[in-house]
Amino acid sequence: MEIFHIVNAVRQKLSQYDALQVSEILNDKPISQDELSEIESHISFKFPDSLRHLFINHSSSLRFSWDDDGKRFFGEDCRYGGLNLISPIQIKNLFEDMREMVEETKAELSEEYDEGKQALVDDWSFWIPIVLFHNGDAFCIDTRTGNIVFLEHDVMDGGPNLHGIVLAQNIDDLISKWSIVGFVDIYDWTEGVNDDGINIESPVFSKLVPLFV
Structure with missing residues (x-):
């Protein structure tokens, strides 16, 4: 199933749960194939087919959120979530900022x-941000492996913690697994992954998964 339809299906299921506060899906007009190709050339990376299809045929970005309003229906760690899949233009701008940060940090x-700064230099030049969180953290495509990895926005300050943790084998794997847990945003992703990425059988998701399977 296409990304757009998966996200819409998750949002509909969440909205049927009366106790949740669920936003509408916000999107932007699609991008042309020529515009997308120009951005890909600029960042030296071709987006996976499923993302290209979304950007060209449905929307250049997808955003929605949900919150249990402090009720803890799905447990202490699964209180809110949603998706902020940013547009190719946002991706390009953020990736440029990341590359500038790499060059500045190399000088330092x-x-x-410094362990945190070394982690930034080693990885950020190869990570394409696709999902952005309010605090500046992101899910990125590691161009060296295709894996979806966790970017800590402050890794240079506190050192590696969740830095580089693998969420999925690729973008399609991410959407498939993350949608089964309602695109939840948990504080410590080490509790929700195994060697293959997001682990829907993890105890942290036990109250949330039944809503989607």
């Missing part, structure tokens, strides 16, 4: 080694 590392 030449004077003094």
